[in-house]
Amino acid sequence: MTPRDLYEHMRRRWLSSDTAFDPDMLTEDVVIETPFALPGRPTRTAGRDAVLAYVRAGHASLPFRFDDCRTLAVHETADPRTIVVEYELHATMTATGEKDSAPFIAVLTARDGRIARWREYQNPIAVGHATGALPG
Template sequence: MTGTMTPADLYRHGLQLLLDYDIKGWVALSDEDVVVEFPFAPDGFPKRLAGRAALGEYMRDYPDHIDIHAFPDLEIHETTNPDTIVAEMRAVGLFVASGEPYEMRYIVVMTARNGRITNWRDYWNPLGIPASMDDAKSSSAASRRGLR
């Protein structure tokens, strides 16, 4: 199915997988040699991931940290390269550990070939996340065990 999707359709499909908590399905949209970059990643967070396995490991616990409810304000811009799109959107949901609202604006530059994501450059604001996702993860795990 992904082989016949345009990059914009592939991107939209990926957002729905994230809303469905299908992280494995989202990662599977990527090429085996995908490169994912986070130019604004703070210290302690990766700035570059190489390969589907690295992306899968990075995304594995994502639903334990952030519960996304919607991606409003999605705009997808086609570029002069038919394989590349620029997406602007807002993600809204909750931080799992605290129950506090989560809202983040994103700009993503995505390239896809043969129905698979080959490059993903994700521009997000690191000031919009808790000071330590490790603290959030620990707090979340404690909550699930009834310790908070």
């Protein structure tokens, strides 16, 4: 799969209420980075098993469901294995029905048709409010 194919696969998984990744999408030594993560949350997770455990636990505790993932732009880089994606996730809070959205930028690097690195830049305030980690 190309980097674009992998991103589209992730996007479909979000919208079908699955975790972002399945084992076949990731290299054994995959690295997931979220440099702007909220305090107490990891900024780096390495290895397929650790990444899958992390995303499964996070997914199980989400207080919302994704309604849409709007791809704003996909930028090619000098390295054909790497793309930069700008997107917005739109969600509905399951307890209240309130709708919210948050912007993201991610750098996806693929190797042998799998994700080798996913570096996601998120708005920690928007994410914190949506997940309940920060007060409204």
